[in-house]
Amino acid sequence: MNLTLRVWRQAGPAAAGQFVEYPVRDISTEMSFLEMLDVVNEQLTEQGDAPIAFDHDCREGICGMCSLMIDGVAHGPMQATTTCQLHMRSFRDGDSITVEPWRAQAFPVLRDLCVDRTAFDRIVQAGGFVSITTGNAPDGNAIAIPKPDADAAMDAAACIGCGACVAACPNGSASLFTAAKISHLGHLPQGQPERYRRALRMVAQMDLETFGGCTLFGECQAACPKEISIDTIARMNRDYIFGAAFEQEESRAGGAG
Amino acid sequence: MDLISNIPSGPIDKKWESHKFDMKLVNPANKRKYHVLVVGSGLAGASAAATMSELGYQVSCFCFQDSPRRAHSIAAQGGINAAKNYQNDGDSVQRLFYDTVKGGDFRAREANVYRLAEISVNIIDQCVAQGVPFAREYGGLLANRSFGGAQVSRTFYARGQTGQQLLLGAYQALEKEIAKGGVRMYTRTEMLDLIVVDGQARGIVTRNLVSGAMETHLADAVVLATGGYGNVFYLSTNARGSNTTAIWRAYKRGAAFGNPCYTQIHPTCIPQSGDYQSKLTLMSESLRNDGRVWVPQSPGEKRPPHQIPEAERDYYLERKYPSFGNLSPRDIASRAAKEACDSGRGVGPGGLGVYLDFRDAINRVGRDKIEERYGNLFQMYQRITDEDPYAVPMRIYPAVHYTMGGLWVDYNLMSTIPGLHVLGEANFSDHGANRLGASALMQGLADGYFVIPYTIGHYLASRKFAPVAPDHPEVRATERAVEERLRRLVGIPGKRTVQSFHRELGKVMWDKCGMARDAEGLQRAVSQIQGLREEFWENVNVPGSGAELNQSLEQAGRVADFLELGELMCRDALHREESCGGHFRTEHQTADGEALRNDEQFTYVAAWEHAGDGQAPILNKEPLTFENVHLATRSYK
Numbered sequence: 031m032n033l034t035l036r037v038w039r040q041a042g043p044a045a046a047g048q049f050v051e052y053p054v055r056d057i058s059t060e061m062s063f064l065e066m067l068d069v070v071n072e073q074l075t076e077q078g079d080a081p082i083a084f085d086h087d088c089r090e091g092i093c094g095m096c097s098l099m100i101d102g103v104a105h106g107p108m109q110a111t112t113t114c115q116l117h118m119r120s121f122r123d124g125d126s127i128t129v130e131p132w133r134a135q136a137f138p139v140l141r142d143l144c145v146d147r148t149a150f151d152r153i154v155q156a157g158g159f160v161s162i163t164t165g166n167a168p169d170g171n172a173i174a175i176p177k178p179d180a181d182a183a184m185d186a187a188a189c190i191g192c193g194a195c196v197a198a199c200p201n202g203s204a205s206l207f208t209a210a211k212i213s214h215l216g217h218l219p220q221g222q223p224e225r226y227r228r229a230l231r232m233v234a235q236m237d238l239e240t241f242g243g244c245t246l247f248g249e250c251q252a253a254c255p256k257e258i259s260i261d262t263i264a265r266m267n268r269d270y271i272f273g274a275a276f277e278q279e280e281s282r283a284g285g286a287g
Numbered sequence: 288m289d290l291i292s293n294i295p296s297g298p299i300d301k302k303w304e305s306h307k308f309d310m311k312l313v314n315p316a317n318k319r320k321y322h323v324l325v326v327g328s329g330l331a332g333a334s335a336a337a338t339m340s341e342l343g344y345q346v347s348c349f350c351f352q353d354s355p356r357r358a359h360s361i362a363a364q365g366g367i368n369a370a371k372n373y374q375n376d377g378d379s380v381q382r383l384f385y386d387t388v389k390g391g392d393f394r395a396r397e398a399n400v401y402r403l404a405e406i407s408v409n410i411i412d413q414c415v416a417q418g419v420p421f422a423r424e425y426g427g428l429l430a431n432r433s434f435g436g437a438q439v440s441r442t443f444y445a446r447g448q449t450g451q452q453l454l455l456g457a458y459q460a461l462e463k464e465i466a467k468g469g470v471r472m473y474t475r476t477e478m479l480d481l482i483v484v485d486g487q488a489r490g491i492v493t494r495n496l497v498s499g500a501m502e503t504h505l506a507d508a509v510v511l512a513t514g515g516y517g518n519v520f521y522l523s524t525n526a527r528g529s530n531t532t533a534i535w536r537a538y539k540r541g542a543a544f545g546n547p548c549y550t551q552i553h554p555t556c557i558p559q560s561g562d563y564q565s566k567l568t569l570m571s572e573s574l575r576n577d578g579r580v581w582v583p584q585s586p587g588e589k590r591p592p593h594q595i596p597e598a599e600r601d602y603y604l605e606r607k608y609p610s611f612g613n614l615s616p617r618d619i620a621s622r623a624a625k626e627a628c629d630s631g632r633g634v635g636p637g638g639l640g641v642y643l644d645f646r647d648a649i650n651r652v653g654r655d656k657i658e659e660r661y662g663n664l665f666q667m668y669q670r671i672t673d674e675d676p677y678a679v680p681m682r683i684y685p686a687v688h689y690t691m692g693g694l695w696v697d698y699n700l701m702s703t704i705p706g707l708h709v710l711g712e713a714n715f716s717d718h719g720a721n722r723l724g725a726s727a728l729m730q731g732l733a734d735g736y737f738v739i740p741y742t743i744g745h746y747l748a749s750r751k752f753a754p755v756a757p758d759h760p761e762v763r764a765t766e767r768a769v770e771e772r773l774r775r776l777v778g779i780p781g782k783r784t785v786q787s788f789h790r791e792l793g794k795v796m797w798d799k800c801g802m803a804r805d806a807e808g809l810q811r812a813v814s815q816i817q818g819l820r821e822e823f824w825e826n827v828n829v830p831g832s833g834a835e836l837n838q839s840l841e842q843a844g845r846v847a848d849f850l851e852l853g854e855l856m857c858r859d860a861l862h863r864e865e866s867c868g869g870h871f872r873t874e875h876q877t878a879d880g881e882a883l884r885n886d887e888q889f890t891y892v893a894a895w896e897h898a899g900d901g902q903a904p905i906l907n908k909e910p911l912t913f914e915n916v917h918l919a920t921r922s923y924k
């Protein structure tokens with residue numbers, strides 16, 4: 031099939047960007063969206079033009095490296111699918127497709143379709159872990175974990191950190207990402223000792239980065255390629271409120287010092 | 288070159304224990320004076336960096352992706368082995384050890400494998416404590432499944448996303464240490480060369496992939512955990528960015544390369560659909576627990592699968608290997624699939640596919656159960672092929688998946704360059720000529736969490752480290768070499784894209800150094816690759832400059848290294864006049880087409896030494912001895 035692509039081109043973080051149109055011919059419906067971009071890049075290179083920079087790695091929907099707003103939708107038209115798993119059979123001959131980077135204040139554009147998502151790592155640094163060190167763990171079966179809890183933890187842990195939730199959110203909020211980690215660890219006994227502290231710290235970091243606030247639009251859940259539920263956000267809010275209450279008590283008691 | 292394996296003396300089950308006692312320690316207050324570079328943030332790198340930082344070392348960690356969480360380990364689906372024997376089905380450290388040595392076709396070092404099996408149990412405990420949501424039974428205890436090459440259920444898993452969950456555990460531990468200030472993380476940063484001063488690995492030269500800036504990092508020791516080099520075949524199940532650059536540069540600086548030709552071709556991948564194809568997708572081997580592999584009895588069969596009666600199907604794995612059946616090891620299952628297709632009985636486009644059929648399993652346990660076990664894999668299959676695997680059998684075909692070869696390391700995971708340690712898929716250890724399913728994750732985490740934290744201390748405590756000046760001649764020379772190479776790459780006034788070279792190299796490798804190899808083909812491949820390499824340096828077209836985010840340049844550097852590595856792989860395959868594991872030389876097979884080893888002449892590790900560009904590499908041999916598992920013909924019949 032033949033298509034027209036309108037692609038966001040931007041030479042660097044400080045450069046001004048604009049849309050550039052590329053006619054694309056002879057695309058097979060079996061190709062993935064990124065393979066289609068590979069073909070375009072091969073042609074651009076042969077013509078002496080700069081190929082389009084876009085992030086990708088695993089190309090099987092798990093690393094979270096690929097992104098792209100496709101016709102205004104994070105990861106394109108197919109539900110629960112990353113851009114790398116989107117195939118051209120989702121489009122029709124003659125379509126014109128607009129391709130943009132994630133748009134969010136906290137994700138500055140580096141070049142063309144690549145953005146900087148390191149804010150996510152900093153949110154995890156704030157508390158998205160269990161503070162144990164290597165070598166002192168008890169036997170794996172020492173604590174039985176009810177299957178529903180393990181399953182619920184896994185549902186939330188499936189987040190691939192791609193940032194589609196932020197890109198889809200009218201406020202540019204990172205709530206779904208942050209809540210997914212808080213829910214994952216909060217559902218497990220191993221996550222309990224730091225549960226409230228984790229929520230407080232991760233939320234505080236999220237606010238420090240330039241993400242917007244959550245007003246429960248729900249766009250994040252619809253855009254999430256792993257179908258992480260917005261219920262995780264309710265859980266995060268609960269843990270946060272609890273945490274805030276406890277922290278006041280703790281500081282009134284003078285802490286451990 | 289001396290290959291000193293440093294295997295501790297004593298009985299096999301006491302070696303690691305006594306070695307841990309014999310190794311020197313760095314006193315806690317002194318640890319922070321040592322600086323270690325860890326290149327790679329996959330399972331091996333992230334676990335190593337986090338653990339060394341916990342111990343108190345200063346660590347810098349590097350990855351080329353935008354976050355350490357995206358390393359290729361994230362894609363592992365099926366599971367991780369451990370000799371827990373929670374299922375009470377006869378597993379033990381001894382059995383995991385035995386299975387791994389046998390699975391590797393007696394081409395791995397016994398002592399390393401035994402240690403791996405011992406440590407396997409600690410890994411599961413560690414990961415559970417980190418909050419890795421492994422699958423559980425209703426009683427709340429950990430669930431297991433079985434995997435190819437084993438007759439016990441020892442594989443732990445987190446749905447079809449085991450690698451993801453293990454990596455997130457290691458990543459979170461790493462982020463915890465970054466927050467504490469113990470690790471400095473460099474993302475979107477690629478190591479382009481190794482700095483060796485006075486014979487010791489003392490640093491690396493990197494390129495910042497966003498700004499293009501070159502940086503030099505000096506330290507007391509370097510750890511490479513940069514993954515496998517399966518992408519030398521262009522099409523593989525590896526992530527697109529997986530590459531050989533770090534270990535190849537180290538090889539050229541003096542690290543021996545062990546068994547480069549040992550490549551694992553995985554039997555269950557989605558067949559290729561066109562020339563534009565950019566990668567092949569694995570369908571986890573765990574599917575073979577419930578799926579039955581078959582092809583039509585008669586060549587050229589045109590009927591759709593459901594119209595082919597039972598009597599006209601050949602369940603060839605069950606027929607040829609009755610005791611392991613569909614769970615035969617990977618090398619055997621792949622070769623059997625190739626044989627079926629070569630005999631004209633392959634299915635799907637080009638006859639390059641076999642069926643993996645869930646009909647019987649769905650009838651037996653119900654669709655729900657199958658969906659619970661493999662839902663995400665079925666969904667992935669459907670998305671890629673537009674076919675419903677609940678209704679029609681999957682079509683699968685072997686694809687390049689894993690490289691058992693890698694930099695040679697001793698028992699301490701140190702290469703032939705003092706101070707340069709190599710972990711995970713990047714080293715050659717543990718898997719011999721064939722890796723068993725669910726053992727790579729185990730090895731990566733064993734190396735990172737439980738081996739290197741001990742052995743690095745021993746290395747650091749055994750030597751004196753004078754600081755290296757930033758303008759030391761070796762440092763300057765390495766920086767200049769990197770700059771020069773980048774300048775050359777962007778300056779070639781060529782016509783062909785990097786990708787077209789990579790694709791062509793991949794085809795040569797797949798045809799001549801893939802599932803079946805022979806002397807004539809390998810010799811031809813060596814000269815074809817040399818020709819292609821020459822053309823590359825005259826006719827490649829790398830747009831843009833080195834001073835910006837330039838993905839073509841990144842790819843060009845990696846492909847240039849693959850063009851050298853490919854030749855070494857063919858040379859290694861050519862010299863090894865036997866068939867073992869994933870290395871199948873058609874000249875060496877039994878009457879019924881099974882691999883025929885030559886233990887007399889080839890029970891050794893081939894460790895290749897760089898002798899200079901344009902020179903034939905030098906072969907060094909580390910003899911292997913089998914004192915605990917007796918050399919025997921591997922049989923799964």
Ligand SMILES: Cc1cc2nc3c(=O)[nH]c(=O)nc-3n(C[C@H](O)[C@H](O)[C@H](O)COP(=O)(O)OP(=O)(O)OC[C@H]3O[C@@H](n4cnc5c(N)ncnc54)[C@H](O)[C@@H]3O)c2cc1C
Nearest residue numbers: 327328329330331351360365366478514711712725727728
């Ligand atoms: C699809 C798939 C499924 C698999 N499933 C399983 C399974 O179920 N069970 C199992 O045991 N094994 C499985 N494997 C194998 C296993 O996933 C890998 O062998 C293992 O994860 C490798 O881990 P690693 O830490 O050695 O390297 P990787 O995870 O590949 O990490 C390499 C790291 O090095 C960095 N890097 C590389 N080069 C450079 C450079 N030049 N400069 C800076 N950084 C660099 C990368 O950024 C990355 O962080 C699977 C493999 C694939 C492809």
Ligand code: FES
Nearest residue numbers: 087089094096114
């Ligand atoms: S490239 Fe990894 S999720 Fe798309």
